[in-house]
Amino acid sequence: MERMTQPRQSQLRGFGLVALGGTLWGTIGPATQAIFSGSAVAPLSVSFFRVAIATPILLVACAWLLGANGFRIGRRDLLIMMLSGILTGLSQTTYLVAIPLAGVTISTLVGVCTAPVSVALFSVIFKFEPFNRTVMIALAFALIGTVLVVGIEPGTTISSDVVLGVLLSVVCGLLYAGAIVCGRLVANRAHSIQVNTVAFATSAVMLLVIGGLTGGLKTDYPVEGWLLLVYLAVVPTVLGYGFFVAGMKTTSATIAGIITLLEPLTAAILAAAFFHERLTLLALVGAVLLLGAILVLARDSSREKGGEEVVVQHS
Numbered sequence: 320m321e322r323m324t325q326p327r328q329s330q331l332r333g334f335g336l337v338a339l340g341g342t343l344w345g346t347i348g349p350a351t352q353a354i355f356s357g358s359a360v361a362p363l364s365v366s367f368f369r370v371a372i373a374t375p376i377l378l379v380a381c382a383w384l385l386g387a388n389g390f391r392i393g394r395r396d397l398l399i400m401m402l403s404g405i406l407t408g409l410s411q412t413t414y415l416v417a418i419p420l421a422g423v424t425i426s427t428l429v430g431v432c433t434a435p436v437s438v439a440l441f442s443v444i445f446k447f448e449p450f451n452r453t454v455m456i457a458l459a460f461a462l463i464g465t466v467l468v469v470g471i472e473p474g475t476t477i478s479s480d481v482v483l484g485v486l487l488s489v490v491c492g493l494l495y496a497g498a499i500v501c502g503r504l505v506a507n508r509a510h511s512i513q514v515n516t517v518a519f520a521t522s523a524v525m526l527l528v529i530g531g532l533t534g535g536l537k538t539d540y541p542v543e544g545w546l547l548l549v550y551l552a553v554v555p556t557v558l559g560y561g562f563f564v565a566g567m568k569t570t571s572a573t574i575a576g577i578i579t580l581l582e583p584l585t586a587a588i589l590a591a592a593f594f595h596e597r598l599t600l601l602a603l604v605g606a607v608l609l610l611g612a613i614l615v616l617a618r619d620s621s622r623e624k625g626g627e628e629v630v631v632q633h634s
Contacts, residue, residue, distance in 0.1 A: 329569050336566030337578045343559035345585020347551060349593060354540070354547050363535035365548065366411045367526040370519045372552035377516040380557070384512055392513060396505045400514050403501035404521030410494035411522075412529060413487045420484030430491040431582060438496045438575075457615050460608050461577050464584075467605025499575060503567050511564035519556070 351365055381389040392400070414430055498518075505514055530536040540548065567575055584605075 333566040333569030334574075334578070336562045337570050337575045338566075338581055340559045340561075340563030340566065341579035341581035342585050343555045343562070344579065345582040346589060347555045347582075348586040349589040350547050350551055350555075354544050357541055357544050357547075358539075360537050360540070360544070361535040363412070363526065363530055363533065364537040365551070366408075367523065367530050367536060368548045369551045369556055370408075370523040370526060372549060373556040374516070374520045374523050376553065376557050377512060377519060381510075381512045381516045385510055389510070389513055389516075392509065392517070396509055397517060399501050399505050400509070400517035401521045403498045403514070404518035405525060406494045406498040406501065407518060408522035408525040410491050410498065412526070413494065414491040417484040417487035417491065420487065430488040430495070431580060438499050453615065458577055460611060460615075461580050464580070464605040464608030464611075467601045467608065499579075502564055503571070503575070506564060506567040511561050511567075514564045515557070515560045519560075 351362075354360060354365060355362075410430075417430070502514060527536075563575070563579075570578075
């Protein structure tokens, strides 16, 4: 075990990796929308094949990068990684169920905004991390910015028909917040490829069981559909989560949860570019608030942790 000073550059690198992961996740919605437009398919099927294709890629990458050590994981850490996978899979499932009830926009908004709030509360309640004034202000600005980017203006009311969908979206955000906290717990003791391999393998098994019981799995995709499924597995899943977990080594769970609000911003920009969904003036204002909040957190994180001494363990 070796003691070393964590440089500011490492903090900024971790921040950037989390931001890159959140940005790649923002491509999931447009890519999925393209799959839906090409064929009639159950959302659960898309989620399953996304993690099912990603899992063997991660297994090969884990063996190539870490060798036999990649599969030597302590029991406690293994259980935390599996729990992360279960929470991620359940989060995806509740989100998919919420979409036909509340619609994509409201489901995404509620789920995405619930996650960083929940992470912040979990981190403070269980004393994982402090919750200072800068983080609180940035969180408020980020949530307001996300609302504006997604396109729901102040005063918008939710009809009784979508109440259940909204509640499921809240559950989605809570579950994913739990997955983020689990990732933070093992980030300094395991390689990101180990965390993602175990988590997604667990998620794939769970979604396979759910799909088998509900008959929601579909395999007759057109060629374009399969290519998009491979894209979803490789880019936002393998690479996106890899960047995210790697960045979590030097980024707090609270700040990481806020940074991932880049996901709806990216999705909104891509929707405007490829699906001709117009970005309103309020959406542009929201983008400025969101990016401003993230920049404030980047400066605060590097300033507070720039000289922090951490323990780096080499196996």
